[in-house]
Amino acid sequence: MAYEVVLEQFTGPLDLLLHLIRRQEINIHDIPMALITEQFMDYLRAMEELSLEVTSEFLVMAATLLAIKSRMLLPRRNREQPDGEVAAEDPREELVRQLVEYQRAKWAAGALKSRVQLQSLVYTRPPADLRPYRPSGPPVTEVSMWEMVDAFRRLLLRLPKEPRVAEIKGQVIAVEDRMELVQTRLRAWGRTTFTTLLQGARTRAELVATFLAVLELMKLRVIRCSQAAPFAEIEIVMEEAPT
Numbered sequence: 661m662a663y664e665v666v667l668e669q670f671t672g673p674l675d676l677l678l679h680l681i682r683r684q685e686i687n688i689h690d691i692p693m694a695l696i697t698e699q700f701m702d703y704l705r706a707m708e709e710l711s712l713e714v715t716s717e718f719l720v721m722a723a724t725l726l727a728i729k730s731r732m733l734l735p736r737r738n739r740e741q742p743d744g745e746v747a748a749e750d751p752r753e754e755l756v757r758q759l760v761e762y763q764r765a766k767w768a769a770g771a772l773k774s775r776v777q778l779q780s781l782v783y784t785r786p787p788a789d790l791r792p793y794r795p796s797g798p799p800v801t802e803v804s805m806w807e808m809v810d811a812f813r814r815l816l817l818r819l820p821k822e823p824r825v826a827e828i829k830g831q832v833i834a835v836e837d838r839m840e841l842v843q844t845r846l847r848a849w850g851r852t853t854f855t856t857l858l859q860g861a862r863t864r865a866e867l868v869a870t871f872l873a874v875l876e877l878m879k880l881r882v883i884r885c886s887q888a889a890p891f892a893e894i895e896i897v898m899e900e901a902p903t
Contacts, residue, residue, distance in 0.1 A: 673721035674762040676703060679806040681759075688759055691752055693732050697725040703806070706813045710868055728752055803885045803894055808878075811854050811894055812871045816864070833865050838873035846883065846898045854885070854894035 680699050681688055704722060707714050731751035846852065857874070861867040874896070877883045885896050 673700075673718050674759060675766075676700065676718075676806055677721070677759060678763060678766075679804070683810075688763070689756055691756065693725065693729040693752065697722075697729045700725055702813070703809060706809055706816070709816065710809075710812070710872060724755070728755060803887050807887070807894070808854075808871075808875065808885065812858075812867075815855065815858055815867060833869040835869050835872050835876065838869045839877055842870065842873050842877060843882065843898070846896065851895060851897040854896060857896060 677696065677700065680686075680696055680703075681691065684695070684699075686692065686696070700722060704714055704718060707718075728751045736749050736751075842857065845857065854874075858867060858870050861870050874883070874885075878885060881899055883896055884899050885894050887894055
């Protein structure tokens with residue numbers, strides 16, 4: 661049975677492309693199509709491995725990337741510019757335009773969200789002294805869906821390749837049981853890292869079930885995942901119960 665997890669950070673193929681571009685520190689106006697297409701397909705295969713539903717828009721984007729990659733290998737047609745000069749047509753032009761517009765819209769949405777958060781902190785009464793509750797150490801940021809998938813993909817590569825033969829498995833690993841296991845460990849440990857939490861999984865099935873349990877607990881806001889710096893280890897803690 662397919663298991664679907666939907667998170668707020670999961671916003672579409674353009675979001676994934678921007679994640680790949682930022683991760684590789686690529687100039688958005690000069691995208692290496694071979695590299696980006698290969699990494700995009702790797703993420704789709706990782707999503708299929710997790711039984712996450714790959715929507716039609718991701719498949720359309722994959723086909724678009726493959727088409728642009730193929731056109732990059734062909735001789736480019738010349739196109740006359742308004743100033744009379746002739747320039748070669750770039751197959752990436754439409755994709756770059758969509759990415760730039762999406763990036764602007766995402767920045768604007770983030771700016772509006774920040775304003776809402778700042779406004780929610782405004783009260784008519786004098787502010788309370790919250791210095792005793794100030795967290796110590798460097799600031800942390802919540803991780804996105806793609807950073808979680810990327811961390812899972814790195815763990816998946818460490819497992820030995822299983823032979824592709826038909827076999828009957830006598831044990832079914834339920835995601836609900838793994839959710840209970842994750843919560844039990846976090847109650848005992850207080851906090852842990854993503855790698856430590858999943859390192860006890862010895863088979864691909866255990867790894868996938870545990871990872872899906874983490875995603876579902878994130879969705880339910882039972883746990884919180886954060887990073888102290890880009891590409892740092894992902895830390896997992898239990899959300900504080902509302903008072």
